[in-house]
Amino acid sequence: MRILVTGGAGYIGSVSVERLLAAGHAVWVLDDTSTGHAAAVPPEVRFSRSTYADENQVTRLLVDNAIEAILHCAARSLVGESIRNPSIYYRANVVGGVALLEAARRAGVERFVFSSTAAVYGVPVASPITELAPLDPINPYGETKRTFEGALRWYGTAYGLRSIALRYFNVAGASERNGEDHDPETHLVPTIIGALVSSLPMTLFGGDYPTPDGTPIRDYIHVEDLADAHLLALEATSEPIQPGVEAAVPLNLGTGTGFSVREVLAAAEKVVGKPVPHTIGPRRAGDPPILVASAERAREVLGWTPRRGSLTEMIGSAWQWRQTHPGGYDQA
Ligand SMILES: NC(=O)c1ccc[n+]([C@@H]2O[C@H](COP(=O)([O-])OP(=O)(O)OC[C@H]3O[C@@H](n4cnc5c(N)ncnc54)[C@H](O)[C@@H]3O)[C@@H](O)[C@H]2O)c1
Secondary structure: OEEEEEOOOOHHHHHHHHHHHHOOOEEEEEOOOOOOOHHHOOOOOEEEOOOOOOHHHHHHHHHHOOOOEEEEOOOOOOHHHHHHOHHHHHHHHHHHHHHHHHHHHHHOOOEEEEEEEHHHHOOOOOOOEOOOOOOOOOOHHHHHHHHHHHHHHHHHHHHOOEEEEEEEOEEEOOOOOOOOOOOOOOOHHHHHHHHHHHOOOEEEEOOOOOOOOOOOEEOEEEHHHHHHHHHHHHHHOOOOOOOOOOOEEEEEEOOOOOEEHHHHHHHHHHHHOOOOOEEEEOOOOOOOOEEOEOOHHHHHHHOOOOOOOOHHHHHHHHHHHHHHOOOOOOOO
């Protein structure tokens, strides 16, 4: 398959590119490197350093290279920033996203896989969360992802676009080649690793949640398991996903197991062999106590099973990547 990956220089996109290449697909990366790194793109991949929001340019790229499917990983994805500045999020994730859909339509690309998020559910009413749970995002980030999922559905109904929206829970870990290098870093595992390396204390946001140890519980998924799901999802768009079902399919990607922040800290201490310096701060606005996925539907539809579900594997691979990239990509 000839696949365009937007955001292929980012954390999840770059590991997915590796997986697609290993499966024998031809890959093009479109990334403006606003939060990604050119060094994350393997030299054999054709790399266009520009935005997915330029409809005419993307249409040309799709037509000239006879692209058959798009994996859309690029987005703005910081919750706090989205609350402070929703305009950036609507422009990038919705307006830009629709420009990409229009380019796909003009170029006749009918297969689309989208990086969505558990943030579309907001504060869930039940756990584990299934795809039938109400969508009620509590920040502009989640809202713009939900809006784009809606566009996928209607483009499916009207224009025959076949799409899968993968709703990721908390992604962690690294491949041998690619890992997480964000500035600012808001994710737990790289923040723990940063605290271990610098010996500067990190802050746990709240120790008084209604959970057994008082810290929030999340469902962590290894980035390489996620990459496997992307490959399967792209392959699954070759024909209508399930007869009689609408053309746009949302699927949760998690392991179905929750770990508290303290449990992740303890696992990191075991992997690295020293204590994680930390302090307890106030809760962060909009952090639900528990977010755990039911990934049953992804198993059924894609035949996907997470194979690297232990915290040791996720933290161990992230730690290993940090050892080989002490300054991140720029000083590798
Ligand atoms: N990391 C997680 O835990 C997580 C969880 C749920 C959902 N997601 C979603 O997964 C996707 C990838 O996340 P990530 O953690 O790899 O983020 P990332 O910031 O590492 O990767 C995003 C990439 O998109 C690129 N990009 C941004 N705007 C662009 C534009 N207009 N044109 C071209 N490229 C652009 C960035 O340069 C970057 O390389 C995002 O859509 C995010 O919302 C991530």
